[in-house]
Amino acid sequence: MDNGTPASPSPEECASGILEMSGAQFTPEAAADLWAKILQHKWLLSEKVGRDVGFRTACIDFLENVDQAIEEYASYKRKDTLNELGAHTISRDIWDTISDSQPPKQLVQRRIILPLMQESLSKKHGVIPPKTIIFFGPPGTGKTHFVKAIAGILSWWYIEVAPSMLMEEGTARLGANLRRIMEKVRGLQNTVIFIDEFEELANRRDNADRLDKCITNEFLKQVPLIKKEADRVLLVCATNYIRQLDPALLRPGRFDCIIPVGGLNPDERKTILQYYLSKLNTGPIDLGTIVGATSRFTPADIQYLFEKTAQYTFEQEVATQQDCRVTTETILRMMEGIRPSLTDEVIDEFEKDCQTYSRA
Ligand SMILES: Nc1ncnc2c1ncn2[C@@H]1O[C@H](COP(=O)(O)OP(=O)(O)OP(=O)(O)O)[C@@H](O)[C@H]1O
Numbered sequence: 001m002d003n004g005t006p007a008s009p010s011p012e013e014c015a016s017g018i019l020e021m022s023g024a025q026f027t028p029e030a031a032a033d034l035w036a037k038i039l040q041h042k043w044l045l046s047e048k049v050g051r052d053v054g055f056r057t058a059c060i061d062f063l064e065n066v067d068q069a070i071e072e073y074a075s076y077k078r079k080d081t082l083n084e085l086g087a088h089t090i091s092r093d094i095w096d097t098i099s100d101s102q103p104p105k106q107l108v109q110r111r112i113i114l115p116l117m118q119e120s121l122s123k124k125h126g127v128i129p130p131k132t133i134i135f136f137g138p139p140g141t142g143k144t145h146f147v148k149a150i151a152g153i154l155s156w157w158y159i160e161v162a163p164s165m166l167m168e169e170g171t172a173r174l175g176a177n178l179r180r181i182m183e184k185v186r187g188l189q190n191t192v193i194f195i196d197e198f199e200e201l202a203n204r205r206d207n208a209d210r211l212d213k214c215i216t217n218e219f220l221k222q223v224p225l226i227k228k229e230a231d232r233v234l235l236v237c238a239t240n241y242i243r244q245l246d247p248a249l250l251r252p253g254r255f256d257c258i259i260p261v262g263g264l265n266p267d268e269r270k271t272i273l274q275y276y277l278s279k280l281n282t283g284p285i286d287l288g289t290i291v292g293a294t295s296r297f298t299p300a301d302i303q304y305l306f307e308k309t310a311q312y313t314f315e316q317e318v319a320t321q322q323d324c325r326v327t328t329e330t331i332l333r334m335m336e337g338i339r340p341s342l343t344d345e346v347i348d349e350f351e352k353d354c355q356t357y358s359r360a
């Protein structure tokens, strides 16, 4: 069975073919457009019944149920694409692990989630939800976590475009692979597309080699196409090195929002600490002390601290055969071996980047 790729007879041949098959008359231009869709319908019908249904049957069935047939094929193709690109669902609970005060939660809620959830109201007021976003910030601050939280709370598909998808058939095909993936993505609905380490793919062109330039150029073309053609698709790119991105990509018109994800204030740390503490076998804990001691910790550092702590109490209990509980002292002792990621230098650079690049 063929894959539904339309053959390309002339518009006049399409018109006379459809007339002969179904008795319906169309202008050559309209017939050429329908011809491709009838071939798609024939392929889908044949797939469903497991045998070739023949052109005449497909043509008559298509013309009797045009809208339904077109939507059915589009939906089939979307499922195919979601499968191919490794789409999966994300739990809604991730959103709640982020403290309400943690930037950019409020911003994301106001600018992205609400307008998408209240579509008719946002249309009424002329609010256009962003479709293309960059998250930037030091490593481990929760950029990927935020993207997943957005997909979860919207109940949208989550697709991460991994470098391996772009590298298929070698680096020379990077640009072509990106174009092919983005074409498919534009036909999806209710989907978050995530590209991590964006600086690797959209490097400044001034000192890049030919391949890097080619892929940056491809991004320059693809981002506006997502904005123009995709519906209920959100492209999110994340980077630790916003300065390395090509300036043309950062200008208004390509990405709708450029959003910093940085350090945590005490309240925000408290939320994350409570989340990780809830998974441990705890004894008496003075949360305030731990909040104070983790001021330079990113969420990734906190997660690492709790992994170490869990392993420690587990091993203690295996060795002593006695209930071993995590206390404030255990955590403070475990912290001694961890160097927090947010040094003065990192914070200083991040604040400068916030002033130069943030746009919401
Ligand atoms: N609010 C949160 N509550 C609980 N865990 C969190 C929270 N934010 C982030 N984390 C966890 O911290 C770790 C680091 O977060 P994440 O991977 O999102 O950081 P990142 O900014 O994407 O890092 P990188 O720049 O290295 O890609 C992850 O394991 C994530 O699950």
Ligand SMILES: [Mg+2]
Binding pocket: 143, 144, 145, 196, 238
């Ligand atoms: Mg990440």
